[in-house]
Amino acid sequence: MKSLHALHHKLSKTDAQIEILEDSVRNKLGLPLFQQKMQDANLFPLKPTSLDIFQINLGKMCNQVCKHCHVDAGPDRKEIMTRETMQECLDALAVSDIPTVDMTGGAPEMNPHFRWFVEECRALGKHVMVRCNLTIIVANPKYHDLPEFYRKHNVEVVSSLPFYNADKTDRQRGTGVFKDSVRALKMLNEVGYGKEGTDLLLNLVYNPAGAFLPGSQDNLKRQFKRVLRDEFEIEFNDLYAITNIPISRYLDYLISSGNFEGYMEKLINSFNPSAAQGVMCRSTLSVSWEGYVFDCDFNQMLELPVASPAHQHIRNFDAQALMEREIVLNQHCYGCTAGAGSSCGGATA
């Protein structure tokens, strides 16, 4: 499977995605645009509340090609962050009190400067989270020591596992991914991750393998804990239930499976003002592989930069100015405000 980018697919263009989303909400469904919905909830313009998480996309290169990937990542994507841009991120982090650095991709570990960057962030005293797709750990002998590297630097590992069986997991993430993920989870457990009595955090991310919303995060966590422990002897700390955001490859899946309008309608009808109140863009900044700054990873993938023109690149980082910006909203944002809400840390309501 190739990326939409490699296929020159029309949905590899961000303006086409934005147009399709807006046409669906406004014309096909005749429902209020997201900005209107936020206005009705007294949340427009949406402003930041704090700066807690500095999320960095280290590149679109990945060893997997997941069907729902909002990054359109894959082995055919060569865009990765340079060491110079990483240094600019470190310079920004050094002058800010943002406590957490959240590294994502693609597979961030495939960036040749990844380990150096983790060490530098830790040296600044930052809490480091890595969004590890698990299979990278077993993909090549040079990655087999990643669990030990994470342990040594007390990195929080956040890993996607859309289901506790091979069938659903592999349908979303590729043949053999579940088996490799189980192997990697066992390797993480072996060095202490997810085990009681250690401070090594291993959190899983659940996202629906299809055109439906996630159910109760607590109930899903209970079910995952039971099955992974009983059937695979795997332990983990927390589970984050995340809603699939209708952009990029997931948007392509929705349209080609005939589920797009129904999914959008469900998101809109499930709008929850409490979830909207706690959306992650109010406390997060997202930096692209080229060093541009966005309100969240989804805005980054839609090329909607922060509405603070002088601070759209990390080399011009100004925490105070960014705290005063208005967060850029569009129709994909309905994905974060539906039901119990959704963020990179799971439910928000």
Add this chain to the structure above:
Amino acid sequence: MKTYYDPEDLKKFGQIGQFQKGLADKFFAYYGEVFAEGALTAREKSLIALAVAHTVQCPYCIDAYSVDTLEKGCSEEEMMEAIHVAAAIRGGASLVHGVQMMNKVKELSM
């Protein structure tokens, strides 16, 4: 309307209160409580509802509880096993009446 069942009607279920609000309100309050976490989990109740939906052959309920069980993280194997439970009870209900037939036949036969 070309068919008796229109998938769009499922979304209008909440509107039945237009003709009798008091009873509808009581029904939906009761419905909500029935499906809340209790001695049975909401997940278990959803699987029961999926099985019952097939027993009463309600297309709205089948759609609704196919989605609900997926959202609650049920596997496709669990969902189909629930339907087999419904099928087994329905089949068994026919077959167990075979005893009545046997009783009658024995009563009438030499």
